[in-house]
Amino acid sequence: MYRYDEIDQALVNQRVAQFRDQTRRYLAGQLSDEDFRGLRLRNGLYIQRFAPMLRISIPYGLLASRQLRMLAHVARTYDKGYGHFSTRQNIQFNWPKLEQVPDILAELATVQMHSIQTSGNCIRNITTDHLAGVARDELIDPRPYCELTRQWATFHPEFNWLPRKFKFAFSSSTSDRAATRVHDIGVHIVRNAAGELGYTFYVGGGLGRMPMIGHQINAFVPESELLNYSEAILRVYNRLGRRDNIHRARIKVLVKETGVDAFRELVETEYARLDKAPLRLLPEDLERMRAHFVPPPYDAAAAGDGSLAKMTAADPRFASWARRNLHPHRVPGYHAVFVSLKANGMAPGDVTAEQMDALADLADRYSFGEARSTHDQNLVLADVAERDVYALWQELSALDLATPNIGLITDMICCPGLDFCSLANAGSIGVAQDIFDLFEDLDYQHDVGPIKIKMSGCMNGCGHHSVGHIGILGVDKHGQEWYQVTLGGSAENDAALGDRSGRALARDEIAGAVQRIVETYLEQRLSEDENFLQCYRRVGMAPFKERIYAKGDAAAEAA
């Protein structure tokens, strides 16, 4: 993974000192609430419902074991013993004390971590495929490009006070596992007909109040011009993005109001005028960055091990886990192992200090000392030799990290909602728990097959509800918690926004409605091979709607 040199370390250390001084001035009354707000947000510090929330950056989701141990230490020392992985591969702590945040950042800096630009109207953490470097359908490892972009974006003097937040995601594989089309900029690394590497740029995707799928604005930008093209887009946005209305300030609104073609024209004009030499990447720059992401020393003898087939046959519980939580690896004899953070009784994405410490040990023993966070709020040990898989499963089971539900209905994405977030209209963790209880039966979950439920406590859409196969959005009705359901969304290659099912549902109706949606799918599907999304796209909303709001459903009648 990327290792800091003196420049990286100096910047992070100096940021800690800067923020320590800002916090001191704020507590001494020398900095107003309003000014401090913009500064603390740029260090990921929110003032939440009960306490501050600190969001720590995990660039493109990659964590070394010593960083995981540090996160465990932070959870134990400064928080209530757990953390929460977010949909942008970051981790959040919900209970730090404001005056201790500079100390937390200083500790993080010792393991090359920080919270720089994890919030605020600036360029946020760069995300990518959690299977980067190991996926079979990958063209090239996207992480060197992510890191080059991260460095360009960090403390960019021109783009630190944008109209609104700005999110990049990279993908370089056949299937988009990074939800690139719902980011402000989605970059697909591609090869053109001449065999040269470059990028397809998508701009203006986003969730929240006005969900939109990103538009392709350039099919092929040459490999050397990644940062120049990004600079051109950001400059257009910084100059022309709306600042009069926070709800109209994202780049998606600029693209929409300008029109895609006119927007493309603006970018191309700016790009043509840029002095490109200073930000042009030479082959040696890319090589130097790639050297940080060389594959680990795989064991050639791992191939043809055969233990997986043997243990799968011998142990049905292991078999059901292996079926859902293992992913094929490009190196024979290796597997990517998904660590489910969606166990019954835990809020989706939550992980305890003990679990993080134990995972760090497991990463050291079984996966070359690294782990990844996913945008679905799980973790991945990406490089596990087949002979170790069974032992790893046993250890994960003992830690309650082996729920065999990856991609299934209980593998929900869920924002913190009313339990923690001051913007929430409704709770999401409780609803997740209800759904978990209804679908606990694993055989049933397997039978239902892949369904992505995504849930947000308000329009801001941190839980990506608009692109859930089943999306659930918390709305406020006369001070009560209600839920709007959408169906048919997707954040993958077939990216689409979900359709609204109809009127919002009450708190005590919502889990039952999800159950009826699933039953409808099971009745309607042509075969087990037609998954929920395919089925919905074929039959449309009508049969689902009929069942969701069926007569004789007492709660619906009453409402």
Add this chain to the structure above:
Amino acid sequence: MNRIIRGDAVVADDWRTLADDAQPAAGAKVIVPLQRWREQRATLLAAAAAVGVRIPNTEDVDTLWPEIAGRPLLALEWPKYGDGRAHSQAQILRRRFGFKGELRAVGEIGRDLVFHLRRCGFDVIVPRAGENLAGCLQALQDFSTAYQPAADGIAAVFARRRRAV
């Protein structure tokens, strides 16, 4: 006289921002809004020793450049603390057009903005009223290095690493 930050020092401002209808005193260095510069260019040049122009942050400096090229001073605006449009104007003026005069940042500017302002090419910073100027000077030293090329001549970090090996 107003105190401003020029380079690494707090100094007295030798320029005067003209009120809308005020006439420049003979031999004065004055800053006027863009609109007035457009309307009274000849008169202003005849009366004042030097004329600087204050440009709203909504202006497209690419198209504006022919009108302001050659000015000894351009002032760019921060109508609100977090409104960063003038950062782009400054970078374009300095790096694209090679503007060599004084570039000053004026408006709702606090200490924690000055480091980036300097990188974008502002040699003069006029913080908002009440801002601690000594603190602003300190904040110019917040970071000893940077990742990106900007108007301060620092090369991109990847280019510096080429030389390092």
